[in-house]
Amino acid sequence: MRDTVMDIRAESAVAAQPLLEARGVGFSAGGQPLIHGIDLGIEPGRRTLVMGANGSGKSLLLRLLHGLLTPSSGQVLWRGHAPDRGARRAQAMVFQRPVMLRRSVLANLNFALKVHGMAGRARAARVQEALDMARLSDLASHPARVLSGGEQQRLAVARALMCEPDLLFLDEPTSSLDPASTQMIEDLVNAAHARGVTIVMVTHDLGQARRMGDEVIFLHAGRVAERGPLHQVLGAPRSEAARAWTQGRLYTGTPH
Amino acid sequence: MFSFGDIMAEALGLILTWDRDLSEIVLLSLRVTLTAVAISCLIGLPLGAVVGAFRFRGRGTVTVLLNALMGLPPVVVGLFVYLMLSNAGPLGILGLLYTPTAMIIAQTILVTPIVAALTKQVVEDLHGEYAEQFASFGLTARARVAALLWDARYSLLTVALAGFGRAVAEVGAVLIVGGNINHVTRVMTTTIALETSKGNLELALALGVLLLGLAVIVNAAVMALRASAVRAAYA
Numbered sequence: 001m002r003d004t005v006m007d008i009r010a011e012s013a014v015a016a017q018p019l020l021e022a023r024g025v026g027f028s029a030g031g032q033p034l035i036h037g038i039d040l041g042i043e044p045g046r047r048t049l050v051m052g053a054n055g056s057g058k059s060l061l062l063r064l065l066h067g068l069l070t071p072s073s074g075q076v077l078w079r080g081h082a083p084d085r086g087a088r089r090a091q092a093m094v095f096q097r098p099v100m101l102r103r104s105v106l107a108n109l110n111f112a113l114k115v116h117g118m119a120g121r122a123r124a125a126r127v128q129e130a131l132d133m134a135r136l137s138d139l140a141s142h143p144a145r146v147l148s149g150g151e152q153q154r155l156a157v158a159r160a161l162m163c164e165p166d167l168l169f170l171d172e173p174t175s176s177l178d179p180a181s182t183q184m185i186e187d188l189v190n191a192a193h194a195r196g197v198t199i200v201m202v203t204h205d206l207g208q209a210r211r212m213g214d215e216v217i218f219l220h221a222g223r224v225a226e227r228g229p230l231h232q233v234l235g236a237p238r239s240e241a242a243r244a245w246t247q248g249r250l251y252t253g254t255p256h
Numbered sequence: 257m258f259s260f261g262d263i264m265a266e267a268l269g270l271i272l273t274w275d276r277d278l279s280e281i282v283l284l285s286l287r288v289t290l291t292a293v294a295i296s297c298l299i300g301l302p303l304g305a306v307v308g309a310f311r312f313r314g315r316g317t318v319t320v321l322l323n324a325l326m327g328l329p330p331v332v333v334g335l336f337v338y339l340m341l342s343n344a345g346p347l348g349i350l351g352l353l354y355t356p357t358a359m360i361i362a363q364t365i366l367v368t369p370i371v372a373a374l375t376k377q378v379v380e381d382l383h384g385e386y387a388e389q390f391a392s393f394g395l396t397a398r399a400r401v402a403a404l405l406w407d408a409r410y411s412l413l414t415v416a417l418a419g420f421g422r423a424v425a426e427v428g429a430v431l432i433v434g435g436n437i438n439h440v441t442r443v444m445t446t447t448i449a450l451e452t453s454k455g456n457l458e459l460a461l462a463l464g465v466l467l468l469g470l471a472v473i474v475n476a477a478v479m480a481l482r483a484s485a486v487r488a489a490y491a
Contacts, residue, residue: 068391088394099389102407111403115393 017080019044019167019198024074025064027057027222035060035222037074042167047199049209049230052219053245058202059096059171061219065200066093066169089116092160093169096176098152100144105136108144109159116163126162133188134158150181157188161197168192170201174208186212206246209234218242220251267462278459282466285443288356288430289423292363293371296419300368301412304375305401309383322376325369330362334432337362341433354435359443362429367419374415379404382411410485417478424471 018041027035035057042048042065050058063069065076067083078087101108109127118126131137134154139147144155153173160168170189174182189212193199203209209216209230216233218226220241226233237243244251270278307318339345341353341361352358382404383390390400405412427445434441436450444463451460 063388066392068388085394088392091392093388093392095388099386101386101403112393115395115399 018042019079020065020200021077021080022061022065022074023077025061025071025076026073027060027064027069028072033072033222035064035071038222038224040217040224040227042198042200044166044198045193045196047193047201047212047214049213049216050200050202050219051204051209051216051233051245052225052241053251056219057222058219060222062093062169062171062200062202066091068093089163090166091169092163092165092167094153094156094160094171094173096172098149098156100147100152100155103144104141105131105144105147105155106140108155109162112159112163130158130162133161133191135184148181150177150184153177153181153185154188157185161188161192165197167198167200170199172202172204175204182208206234218245263457263461266458267465270458270462271466278462278466280439281442281444281447281463282470284356284441285424285445285467286470288359288363288443289420292360292367292423293416293419295360295364296367296371296423297416299364300371300419301375301405301415302401303368304372304377304415305379305405307372308376308379309400309404310397319373319376322369322373326373328366328369330366330426330428331432333362333365334429337365337429337433353433354437354441356434356441358433359430359441362433363423363426366426366429367423370422371415371419374418375408375412378408378411378415382408410482413478413482417475420474421471424467 020042022038022040024037024039025035026033026037038061050061052058060069064071067076067088076083078084078090081087101111103111106127109130110123113123113126128137131140134151134157136147136151136155136158139151144152147155157170157173168189173189174185177185186208189199189201199212201212203212213230215229216227217224218233218237218239218241220239225241226237226239228238232238233242234246237246240253241251304322307315307322337358338353340347341350341358342348343353352361383400386404386407390403395403425445427449430441430443431446431449434443434446436442436446442450444467448460448463448467451457451463
């Protein structure tokens with residue numbers, strides 16, 4: 001009986017463990033602190049939106065969580081441990097400006113799978129799936145850099161998702177896209193989420209936030225001003241910073 | 257006393273008749289130059305890519321050194337290689353002095369810093385664009401260098417072209433280590449120097465025209481390739 005209780009507790013502990021965790025993460029550049037000791041956990045299967053005014057540290061936080069930047073203080077943990085090569089492979093990121101290799105659409109997708117370690121034969125089928133998913137089959141042989149902004153971003157999302165990450169970071173992926181392209185990107189991301197991919201996305205778009213988010217981390221001046229369910233942070237924000245932002249007001253005070 | 261027109265006419269006649277000696281000189285020039293450029297690319301491309309793509313202690317020093325070595329005086333390189341390969345030198349036992357191999361070594365020393373320094377610049381710019389995506393992919397250092405070199409291939413053709421230009425026009429170093437021996441180490445540039453000093457201006461001019469033509473053809477071919485790549489958005 002005692003063993004059973006302990007097993008249940010152990011399972012609960014495992015279930016409660018965040019996929020990704022920031023512990024006191026701070027970041028400074030040129031002697032100036034930009035991110036101040038952030039503590040947060042990203043739970044599996046959630047769609048977490050990182051929001052805040054320009055310069056609040058959203059993109060910086062995303063890069064710190066993904067491991068593109070090394071924190072000046074604190075640490076980021078992946079499934080409770082320091083991230084290793086496996087952790088990097090279990091994550092993917094889509095940037096605001098998609099980075100296209102100077103290769104064809106097909107070669108861009110192949111490259112991602114190749115560096116992911118997938119054998120050549122298996123790659124072809126996966127690449128075709130990604131092309132279909134991004135509706136880019138007709139453009140497979142085109143140079144990726146001549147695609148439109150929306151097509152490039154769809155390719156970037158498909159390239160990130162084809163490696164089947166557990167966690168997908170998106171840094172304002174639709175900020176320069178028209179509504180139709182935005183819709184396609186959202187569909188791709190939501191389909192991935194339905195398959196179990198955890199989403200962490202930076203967005204400024206309130207409409208998109210309502211369509212895409214489960215919860216919001218609201219940043220102000222490099223600190224978490226507020227975190228909570230989407231409807232609460234956007235509907236009845238507790239922090240003055242979030243309240244001002246949702247009302248379109250400039251807020252320059254401290255977050256706490 | 258011949259006029260320039262007469263000399264030019266004789267030079268063109270020599271090119272058109274294309275005798276065995278002329279052929280030998282041109283082919284040896286191409287062999288030495290292309291081999292030296294190929295070896296320089298094998299060394300200089302990855303070296304430049306590593307310096308361009310990675311931050312490491314001493315990177316600034318390596319960059320300054322590469323840039324400085326781009327301006328190496330050929331006669332100094334020739335003298336250095338001569339001392340290394342002469343009987344009294346540490347590599348004298350190899351018996352390479354006054355052979356095409358010695359000329360290739362000298363040209364490789366001259367061309368490698370050019371290829372490495374220019375590659376560093378090209379790769380550094382490209383890496384600035386790719387760095388975050390590559391980091392997100394979790395690329396190893398080797399895969400990163402390989403991908404950067406591949407994606408910069410059309411720009412790097414221009415780099416190789418700069419190396420070719422330096423090597424094919426070089427005379428000081430190959431004269432010292434090759435000795436300009438007839439049928440052995442006589443190349444276009446050394447022949448031009450020799451024949452001019454002997455007053456045999458027809459052959460010197462014929463070789464000069466050929467050298468220019470060669471440079472133009474190679475340049476045009478590389479530029480055409482690069483232009484087609486730019487049109488296809490691969491460069």
